[in-house]
Structure formats: C-alpha cells, structure tokens
Amino acid sequence: MRVPVLHKQLGPSHRRGEVEKRTVSVGSPGRVARTLDCAACLLSGASDAVIIAPCAADTEAPSPPAPPRSISDWLWRRQCGCGAPNASLLTRLPAPEKMKCFSRYLPYLFRPPSTILSSTCHTEADIISTVEFNSTGELLATGDKGGRVVVFQREQESKTQPHRRGEYNVYSTFQSHEPEFDYLKSLEIEEKINKIKWLPQQNAAYFLLSTNDKTVKLWKISERDKRPEGYNLKDEDGRIRDPSTITSLRVPVLQPMDLMVEATARRIFSNAHTYHINSISVNSDLQTFISTDDLRVNLWNLEITDRSFNIVDIKPANMEELTEVITSAEFHPQQCHTFAYSSSKGSIRLCDMRLAALCDKHCKYFEEPEDPATRSFFSEIISSISDVKFSHNGRYLMTRDYLTVKVWDLQMENKPVETYQVHDYLRGKLCSLYENDCIFDKFECVWNGSDSVIMTGSYNNFFRMFDRNTKRDVTLEASRENSKPRAILKPRKVAAVNSLLT
CATH class of the missing domain: 2.40.128 (Lipocalin)
Incomplete structure (x- = not known):
C-alpha cells in the first residue's frame, strides 16, 4: 500500500547537520513538527534562511518589523528573505555585523503570531x-x-x-x-x-x-x-x-x-547487499529472516550478524544480459521452508529451501499470459510487480502491479483467480505518466485478518478496499482533518x- 504523504514539504529542505529541534504536535500524533534554529543558518551565510532582514538605510537600531499578516506571508519571508527591503544585505556583512543585526530581530524571530504557532512546518525528511x-x-x-x-x-x-x-x-x-x-x-x-x-x-x-x-x-x-x-x-x-x-x-x-x-x-x-534492499520478511520459525535487493535474496539468522546465506542470485555473468530484477520477497506464513519472490516482468516464483542451498530453480512459476491484442510499449512496465503478500492461511498469494491487484491460488499457476482494477482510468494516460516517471511508482497491498478483504493504495491520498465475497469495492481518503476534537497527548x-x- 502506498502511504500518502501526511507531512507538507516546506520549500528547500535544510541539511541534517544544522541545529534543529523536533517535537510532536499536540493533538496530532505522528505529525512531527520540525523547528529550525535559523541562527546557525544566518551565521553561516545561508541566504535562504533569512526570515526578516534589516533595511540598508538604517544606521541606528531599526524599529521592529510588522508581524506577518498571515502564515503564508511568514513562510514567504522565511524562505525568500523578502520581508524587508534589501534582504540580501545581511549575507554580505562580516560575521560580527551579521550577528549584531540578527540580534536586533531575535525576539521577533522566535515570537511569531499565534496563528503561526498552530501551524507545522515539515520537510522531506518527515x-x-x-x-x-x-x-x-x-x-x-x-x-x-x-x-x-x-x-x-x-x-x-x-x-x-x-x-x-x-x-x-x-x-x-x-x-x-x-x-x-x-x-x-x-x-x-x-x-x-x-x-x-x-x-x-x-x-x-x-x-x-x-x-x-x-x-x-x-x-x-x-x-x-x-x-x-x-x-x-x-x-x-x-x-x-x-x-x-x-x-x-x-x-x-x-x-x-x-x-x-x-x-x-x-x-x-x-x-551483505551490493544493491538496494527492497524488502525483508521474518520466517515462521522465528529464528531467520530474508533480505532482498534487486538481484539477490539473503537468509539471515537473528543471532548471527556477520554471516548470511545467499539463497537466490539472478545476476548474470554479463550485466548486459540482465532482463529482470527482484522487486519483493516474502516467507510463507506457515511453511518455514517456502518463500516467494516477484520480478519486474510480472512473474512470481515459489521456492523450496529443502531442494537446494541455492534456490536457482523454482518449484512453481506464476505468470499471467499476455493478450497480444492489448500489448503496447508500456505493457512490460505496468506489469512489474511492486509487492507480494501471502494470505494468512497460506493458500493464496496477492500481487500488486501498477494498475491492478491480483490474487493467485498456489495450486493454479497459469492465471490469477481474482483481478481487481485499482485505477483503470489511468490506462489511457500511460504516455503522460511515462514522461513524468509516475508510471514507475510502487504501491503495496495487504490482507485483512480473515483474508476476506484486500486493500491497496492509489493516488491523491486514496486507497481501495475490495471485498472478495461480495465483490464490493470501497474508496477511502486519508485526510489530515480530524472530526474528533483534538486531545492533548498523554505525557x-x-x-x-x-x-x-x-
């Protein structure tokens, strides 16, 4: 399930080396508010951190600037330094003069209007x-x-x-x-x-x-x-x-x-990984887990940190011959020797670790045959599987590609038993999605406790729920707004x- 962005990004993100303070907003659990100490930015000459700058014509201590009229005005000053004339002057001053000018505005810098105190400023790190x-x-x-x-x-x-x-x-x-x-x-x-x-x-x-x-x-x-x-x-x-x-x-x-x-x-x-890790899965024996990157699956013991076993390796001798990569892997919920991994070509391989130490040969191969009438330039891209999940009873396997969610029966490899369209309206806009790279976005999926309902993410903070028994689907929106009165978090x-x- 693709998680909607719950934190608003505010302009250019500051680097983690700067002085910072992180708190949890009252009444909004999980929304981490980032408050930057701009003194470090000003002394280092970072012009994008200027909130209020003194006027160039002032030779005496200038009068305090008028408070921002709105949150957007304050944010604009914070990012652009345009709250006063000649805001770029501060960046050209020597360090002692810069600190002197900054100290005049220090009380106003950390006493924003009450409307601003209720807002939260987030960065990409949040x-x-x-x-x-x-x-x-x-x-x-x-x-x-x-x-x-x-x-x-x-x-x-x-x-x-x-x-x-x-x-x-x-x-x-x-x-x-x-x-x-x-x-x-x-x-x-x-x-x-x-x-x-x-x-x-x-x-x-x-x-x-x-x-x-x-x-x-x-x-x-x-x-x-x-x-x-x-x-x-x-x-x-x-x-x-x-x-x-x-x-x-x-x-x-x-x-x-x-x-x-x-x-x-x-x-x-x-x-243990040359490429980026995309998934991890805990075994039902509670002693081992697997970590997966683009070309390999490694088996770890929870008590041993300096050694792992490579159980899947699809890296070819010549990288120019590479045709697919591993996108996700998961252990069977009941059989500790069985795991499945998906690929960018839309296939799923079921492997049994009892057959060989290196599972280069799968015991089952799941792939839906492609309809030649609907084949296009984007067919292979949208068929790439971004997530794979076993049902709790271990009988079914659920996969998520760009447009659909599919449910596979482990006893039938040739086609899925259920297919759900998540956002079929995008099928006619694949060219535009390819140009802005949205076609490569990854989504996740999940079962409910009884395996009767599946859920997956979509765009615009929406996620879809499909009832397998009634075939009814529900679209829900993840919103920041909370209809319940805000309560103060317990200390x-x-x-x-x-x-x-x-």
Whole structure:
C-alpha cells in the first residue's frame, strides 16, 4: 500500500547537520513538527534562511518589523528573505555585523503570531516511507525519510470497544538509521526507512526489524517503570565508591519511577547487499529472516550478524544480459521452508529451501499470459510487480502491479483467480505518466485478518478496499482533518538507546 504523504514539504529542505529541534504536535500524533534554529543558518551565510532582514538605510537600531499578516506571508519571508527591503544585505556583512543585526530581530524571530504557532512546518525528511502493524494491531510503526521510527500504541478505550474508531498515541520514537557514505564505492547511503517488520511477541518486550538501502537492524522496545537503588560499590550517579567509606552491606531495592520506553539496537546486519534492499520478511520459525535487493535474496539468522546465506542470485555473468530484477520477497506464513519472490516482468516464483542451498530453480512459476491484442510499449512496465503478500492461511498469494491487484491460488499457476482494477482510468494516460516517471511508482497491498478483504493504495491520498465475497469495492481518503476534537497527548518519557547489545 502506498502511504500518502501526511507531512507538507516546506520549500528547500535544510541539511541534517544544522541545529534543529523536533517535537510532536499536540493533538496530532505522528505529525512531527520540525523547528529550525535559523541562527546557525544566518551565521553561516545561508541566504535562504533569512526570515526578516534589516533595511540598508538604517544606521541606528531599526524599529521592529510588522508581524506577518498571515502564515503564508511568514513562510514567504522565511524562505525568500523578502520581508524587508534589501534582504540580501545581511549575507554580505562580516560575521560580527551579521550577528549584531540578527540580534536586533531575535525576539521577533522566535515570537511569531499565534496563528503561526498552530501551524507545522515539515520537510522531506518527515515524509512517511513505510508503515507496519504488529500481529495484534496494538502497535503501529512508521518509518520516514529521515531515518526515524515512530511507534504508536492503541488507546485502551479502543481496545475495549471493538466498534470504536481506532485511536493511537505516540508510544516510542527513535532514530533507526543515519546517513552514511561508502568511500570505496563513492556512494551516499540514505537514512530513509524502506521496510519495517514486527517479530511475534515472545515476552513483555517488542522486537522489530527496520532497514534502509544497505543495513538491517533489530530493535528491542521495552518498558521500564522501576529503577534499582542502594548499590554498595556505586553511588546514585553510578560512580565507584571509595571502599574505605563502605561501612555496611546494603541490599539493592527497586524503586518506582515514571514509565520509560526504551528502544535498543540489539543486532545490526550489514555488508551483505551490493544493491538496494527492497524488502525483508521474518520466517515462521522465528529464528531467520530474508533480505532482498534487486538481484539477490539473503537468509539471515537473528543471532548471527556477520554471516548470511545467499539463497537466490539472478545476476548474470554479463550485466548486459540482465532482463529482470527482484522487486519483493516474502516467507510463507506457515511453511518455514517456502518463500516467494516477484520480478519486474510480472512473474512470481515459489521456492523450496529443502531442494537446494541455492534456490536457482523454482518449484512453481506464476505468470499471467499476455493478450497480444492489448500489448503496447508500456505493457512490460505496468506489469512489474511492486509487492507480494501471502494470505494468512497460506493458500493464496496477492500481487500488486501498477494498475491492478491480483490474487493467485498456489495450486493454479497459469492465471490469477481474482483481478481487481485499482485505477483503470489511468490506462489511457500511460504516455503522460511515462514522461513524468509516475508510471514507475510502487504501491503495496495487504490482507485483512480473515483474508476476506484486500486493500491497496492509489493516488491523491486514496486507497481501495475490495471485498472478495461480495465483490464490493470501497474508496477511502486519508485526510489530515480530524472530526474528533483534538486531545492533548498523554505525557510519556521516551528513551532511545542506540547502543549495540550482543
């Protein structure tokens, strides 16, 4: 399912090296508001960060500028520096004079009108790139282009009232990936989260896998509402005591504290993919998972980080002979030895790891024969599969291409048993979509809990739901507007621990 962009992009994005502050907007869980400290931008000479600049004719301390009349006026000043005459003067001043001029406007810079305080300014880093529910639906994890993972927890009222609209509050927020640079290949590795997968819950803690283009990380999310006190060799701050000062033996005790949610990186799986990772899938044995890039599928053990097994490799000896790439892969929900992967040519291969260590030969091959009457220049492009999902009972396989969602029976390889048109109105506009590259957009799909309804994304914040029994389809819109009165989020202390514990 393609996630609609829930965060409005505001002009040129600032680089992550600048001073910044991130908060969660009250009454709008998950909308991360980014507030930039423009002092660093001004001192570095960044002209696009000028909000209000002094007039060139002012030799004495100028009078304070009039407050913006509207949010759009304030945003225009923030991006263009056109709130006062000769705004470019500030960028040509020496650093001491620049700081002097800036200090005159400092009180007004950080005291915008009340109408502005209610707005949120977002950048490209705040765009959501993936979402994933856990198996119970209690937790929802979102990843964005800035490498952050935000976990939401369902409200208790929503749990006790099944027919009530689901409401989620922020449960934990942590930085999963940082931007990196491969100096050997001269390649910049983005921090964007490509996929998130939950592991089945085994104890009080939650575990999830997150990946960017090159690295997969295993995260542990746990709660802590008690802290140990009364150590003999350490004081309250954790410093080692002088043994000569210890006159009695104390028994450490646990004292109650405010609830704290900790996110800890337990494993890091890296250096195994030459190409960008497009999907990950957890095995039903709860011990292994696969990570997939354009040409290979690797099998990992959750306890071993320095070694993986290559189980699919479609890279030809001569790259000029390459005809297709892998687009997605997933394990069977019940058979731990079976997995499927899709390709850009619209085919799905079902593989059995019991047959060989390298699954270069598939056990089943699913592909719909093409109608020669409808073949066109765009046929191969729109037939590329962007997502593949097994049904919960393991009998069906669902695939998503550019225009349709198809359901396959694992016992019938020659054609799908169900085909649903998602946005057939675009079929006559493929030429325009090709020119602006929209024809290469990728969409995801998902089953409901009983496998009776399937859902997938579309354009303009719309997503489609198809009932397999009644053949009824519903189009819904994801909107920022909330008809329910906004409620203040409950305070919660959140700790993100990025240390690697092995």
